[in-house]
Amino acid sequence: MQQEWINALIGGSLIGISVSLMLLWNGRVTGISGIINGLFSMKKGDTSWRTLFVVGLFSGGLALKFIKPETLAGSWATEMKTLIIAGLLVGFGTVMGSGCTSGHGVCGISRLSPRSLTATVAFMAAGIVAVFVFKKLGVL
Amino acid sequence: MKNSIAALVVGFIFALGLGLSGMTQPQKVIGFLDLFGSWDPSLMFVMIGSIGVHFFTYKLIRRRKTPLLSMDWHVPTKKEVTPALVFGSLIFGIGWGLAGVCPGPAITSLASFESAPLIFVASMLVGMFIFRQLDKIVKFNK
Numbered sequence: 707m708q709q710e711w712i713n714a715l716i717g718g719s720l721i722g723i724s725v726s727l728m729l730l731w732n733g734r735v736t737g738i739s740g741i742i743n744g745l746f747s748m749k750k751g752d753t754s755w756r757t758l759f760v761v762g763l764f765s766g767g768l769a770l771k772f773i774k775p776e777t778l779a780g781s782w783a784t785e786m787k788t789l790i791i792a793g794l795l796v797g798f799g800t801v802m803g804s805g806c807t808s809g810h811g812v813c814g815i816s817r818l819s820p821r822s823l824t825a826t827v828a829f830m831a832a833g834i835v836a837v838f839v840f841k842k843l844g845v846l
Numbered sequence: 847m848k849n850s851i852a853a854l855v856v857g858f859i860f861a862l863g864l865g866l867s868g869m870t871q872p873q874k875v876i877g878f879l880d881l882f883g884s885w886d887p888s889l890m891f892v893m894i895g896s897i898g899v900h901f902f903t904y905k906l907i908r909r910r911k912t913p914l915l916s917m918d919w920h921v922p923t924k925k926e927v928t929p930a931l932v933f934g935s936l937i938f939g940i941g942w943g944l945a946g947v948c949p950g951p952a953i954t955s956l957a958s959f960e961s962a963p964l965i966f967v968a969s970m971l972v973g974m975f976i977f978r979q980l981d982k983i984v985k986f987n988k
Contacts, residue, residue, distance in 0.1 A: 710888040711888050711891050712891075713866055713868065713888075714867045714868055714888045714889055714890075714892045714895065715867075715894065717864065717865070717866035717867025717869070717892060717895065718863065718867050718893065718895020718896040718898075719863070719895040719898070719899050720860075720862055720863030720866065720895075721860055721863035721864065721867070721892065721895070721896040722896040722897065722898065722899025723859060723863075723899060724856045724857075724859035724863060725856070725860070725900055726900055726904070726907065727855065727856050728856040729904065729907050730903075730910075730913060730914055731848075731849070731852035731915045731916075732852055732853065732916050733912065733913030733916040733920050734913075734916075734920045734921070735920070735921055735922060736856060736860065738948075738949040738950040738953070739949045739974075742949060742971075742974070743978075746974070754847075754849075754850045755849045755850040755852070755853040756853070757850075758851070758853050759853035759856060759857040761854060762853065762855060762856060762858040762861065763858070763954050764857075764953060764954070764957055765854075765857075765861070765957075766857060766858040766859070766860065766861020766862050766864075766865070766957075767870075767954040767955060767956060767957025768957045769858070769861075769862060770861065770862065770865035770870070770954070770957065771957050771958060774865055774866070777866070777868070777871060778865065778870055778954075778955055780873075781872050781873035782872050782945075782955070782960070782963065782966075783944075783945050786965065788944060788945060789945060789966045790965060790966075790969045791941070791944065791969075792941040792942075792944040792945030792947065792969070793941070793952075793965065793966040793968065793969025793970040793972070793973060794941070794969045794970070794972060794973040794976070795941025795944065795973065796941035796942060796947070796948065796949065796952075796966075796970050796973060797969065797972065797974040797975075797976075797977070798934075798938075798976055798977045799934045799935065799936070799939070799940070799973075800934065800938045800949060800974075801934070801974045801977040801978065801981075802930050802933065802934025802937065802938075802981075803930065803932070803933070803934025803936075803937070804922075804924075804931060804934065804987075805935075806938060806949050806950070807942075807948040807950065808860075808950050811893065812893070812896045812900060814922075815897050816901045816904050817904050817921070819922070819925075820927060821924060821925065821927055821931055824927045824935075825932070825934075825935040826935075828932050828936050828939060829935040829936065829939035829942060830879075830939065831939065832936040832937075832939025832942075833879040833942045833943040834879050834880075834881045834882075835939075835943075836879070836939060836940045836942070836943030836944060837876055837879040837881075837883070837943040838880075838881075838883070840943065840944060845944070846944075
């Protein structure tokens with residue numbers, strides 16, 4: 707238990723450092739859903755950093771696969787329809803709501819943005835209610 | 847070019863942080879959201895760690911006139927809380943609770959080369975596409 711909290715704190719601090727570097731270097735917010743969605747607007751000069759950011763995430767995943775394989779893909783949902791519905795909701799919702807856990811939850815709250823505070827309360831609350839309901843329905 | 851290399855480094859560190867913290871384990875995320883069941887509070891420390899660092903670095907970095915590798919700041923400045931912001935976030939939250947995965951961990955988990963993350967990411971991209979099409983008609987942020 708204690709160790710999990712420490713790992714979460716260390717991992718969280720790494721996330722905090724990485725989004726700080728993005729701000730210091732590129733002057734940008736590290737919002738994953740926004741970075742991915744922006745890839746599809748195909749604006750000139752705006753796609754390569756987005757692509758390489760995604761490559762960076764993926765390579766970080768590869769590194770984890772070697773140093774801490776237990777952190778990857780162990781506990782994913784197995785039902786195809788669960789994955790598809792959840793993916794659709796996450797994609798649709800994050801673009802409609804202009805952000806996800808990283809852009810709103812980490813970057814936005816850190817600069818006390820009222821929009822991000824609202825969004826974070828909304829998706830946390832929806833997540834909590836969803837888990838409660840899905841458990842009752844036997845989906846989870 | 848420099849901006850892209852910078853983004854690559856940021857993405858890499860970010861993914862390591864996600865993995866070490868437990869965010870790439872959907873069952874842990876669901877446990878964290880299971881407030882009325884067997885609540886697992888450990889992921890709260892991810893927020894404490896990340897916001898704890900960035901709250902201070904944000905202020906420090908914004909004292910600069912410009913970022914190191916860019917002419918301007920690109921930080922969102924919008925203030926209004928719109929219905930699209932709230933409804934979108936609610937929809938995202940439902941999906942997040944259903945699979946225990948948000949966009950960052952989903953991309954990172956593609957490196958497992960298993961099918962579940964791939965199906966999720968493909969569906970997520972379709973979800974983004976559907977919203978963009980709908981937005982052309984309804985113009986949510988106008």
